[in-house]
Amino acid sequence: MTVEDYRKTIQGIEANIGSTRLMAVSKTRTLEEIMAVYQAGARLFGENHVQEIVAKFSGERPAGMEVHMIGHLQSNKVGKVVPLVDMIESVDSVELLRKINNAAARVGKTMDVLLEYNTSNEEAKSGFLTKDSLFACLDEVAELKNIRVRGLMTVGPVDCDPEVKDDLTDKAFKELVAIRKECQERYPSLDFGILSMGMSQDYMIGVRNGSTEVRIGTSIFGPRDYSKK
Numbered sequence: 390m391t392v393e394d395y396r397k398t399i400q401g402i403e404a405n406i407g408s409t410r411l412m413a414v415s416k417t418r419t420l421e422e423i424m425a426v427y428q429a430g431a432r433l434f435g436e437n438h439v440q441e442i443v444a445k446f447s448g449e450r451p452a453g454m455e456v457h458m459i460g461h462l463q464s465n466k467v468g469k470v471v472p473l474v475d476m477i478e479s480v481d482s483v484e485l486l487r488k489i490n491n492a493a494a495r496v497g498k499t500m501d502v503l504l505e506y507n508t509s510n511e512e513a514k515s516g517f518l519t520k521d522s523l524f525a526c527l528d529e530v531a532e533l534k535n536i537r538v539r540g541l542m543t544v545g546p547v548d549c550d551p552e553v554k555d556d557l558t559d560k561a562f563k564e565l566v567a568i569r570k571e572c573q574e575r576y577p578s579l580d581f582g583i584l585s586m587g588m589s590q591d592y593m594i595g596v597r598n599g600s601t602e603v604r605i606g607t608s609i610f611g612p613r614d615y616s617k618k
């Protein structure tokens with residue numbers, strides 16, 4: 390696709406989502422594709438593997454480009470990813486958060502994070518499974534000087550009957566909104582401004598529920614080809 394093709398696609402999505410922020414999910418894409426999408430106007434990029442972030446985003450970046458980690462993060466990769474990303478959206482344990490804090494302290498950075506909640510309770514997915522475990526993590530945040538909580542993230546139901554997918558997605562997103570409200574009441578000194586919910590198939594359900602950021606791969610770049618990896 391050309392920069393002009395990407396520009397039309399991005400403008401089409403942006404017309405639908407209003408003030409919600411658009412993330413271009415660039416996993417499996419080449420740097421050339423990413424640069425074309427950047428030239429087409431995208432500024433925020435999301436990746437789910439540390440290896441890909443190191444390979445594609447270690448060098449100098451064009452003006453205004455932001456990169457967020459959105460995939461499950463293994464603790465032994467924290468040191469590598471913290472210096473390279475502007476936000477980690479996939480924090481799902483207090484142990485991980487402590488490791489991120491230590492790595493951020495080592496490089497003199499305050500790491501912006503979202504806490505990922507597993508709203509649809511699908512085993513294959515990451516994210517906190519209970520509110521108690523989420524709150525237990527938030528109880529410790531005040532002591533982690535190099536962490537700045539910015540909000541919550543969720544992935545809608547993936548593995549379900551297509552007939553009920555939209556309903557389940559709507560339910561899952563409403564659950565995240567309710568949890569955010571509870572977090573704001575329990576932790577008034579923390580910032581829960583960002584709600585990252587919605588992907589190619591369900592971003593409008595996210596937007597209707599007050600998502601502030603949608604993470605879109607396929608609808609921008611086309612279908613992913615994992616066979617090349």
Ligand SMILES: *Cc1c(COP(=O)(O)O)cnc(C)c1O
Nearest residue numbers: 414437459588589604605606607
């Ligand atoms: C891959 C991925 C996306 C984007 O998925 P699409 O269906 O291609 O839009 C969004 N969020 C996360 C966490 C992902 O891993």
